[in-house]
């Protein structure tokens with residue numbers, strides 16, 4: 001449906017060169033202006049499933065800044081399928097919500113309590129009754145299909161290593177929300193996967209990952225949450241803005257900024273000569289609503 005190859009680019013930052021650690025960034029943010037980041041890969045298998053079922057669209061869940069709903073709504077608008085978004089909390093206007101409406105997504109606000117029930121076994125039944133012709137996709141485009149869609153990233157990296165003069169790489173580094181993208185990379189194999197957890201412990205992310213990859217996968221989770229999901233502090237913002245200015249790679253604080261700062265804090269763990277692939281998981285649309293980031 002959509003085949004742009006995300007560029008793999010050297011990440012030029014003084015603190016990486018000083019440690020003799022080479023990092024290449026896989027620019028998933030560049031595959032499309034709207035259907036950007038890991039979202040497309042997580043959605044792709046769900047969309048094949050939608051077609052195979054003969055469903056006429058997709059309904060899914062997210063918050064008022066959700067990168068996942070944004071990519072889904074943009075994909076529906078572009079590719080011509082119906083989209084429904086079930087949103088956390090009460091009606092509010094954010095740049096993301098305005099876009100969702102402009103892309104033609106039908107929105108339903110579930111409140112906070114209603115949204116918390118999203119993992120209950122009967123959660124989807126009334127929505128499936130209301131929209132019998134739509135495929136229900138879990139929060140963040142997750143589940144096994146979401147992980148499967150991310151496995152292709154290994155081939156997309158391998159195909160570009162010769163241009164960097166690399167004959168291989170020693171690990172992936174990426175931000176983790178639900179853990180679906182990380183699970184896809186673990187299932188693809190190829191190199192150890194380091195997941196910088198944007199969500200603090202206790203939200204079922206580790207359990208979600210082991211349900212997708214089993215116990216034996218070659219991965220490690222590192223806390224990157226800075227004390228809470230969506231928590232942004234001065235050190236993070238200053239680091240992010242400096243890294244952007246030096247490298248020319250745009251970031252946002254909730255995922256990619258936290259992941260890169262956490263790499264810096266963990267750099268001592270990597271021997272000189274190590275080569276890492278940092279996955280830029282996109283999310284730049286969410287930055288519009290963040291003070292200090294524009």
Ligand SMILES: Cc1ncc(COP(=O)(O)O)c(C=O)c1O
Nearest residue numbers: 067177178179180181255281283
């Ligand atoms: C920009 C960005 N990066 C990373 C993630 C985390 O991906 P995953 O949920 O697959 O762990 C998300 C959201 O889920 C995101 O929006």
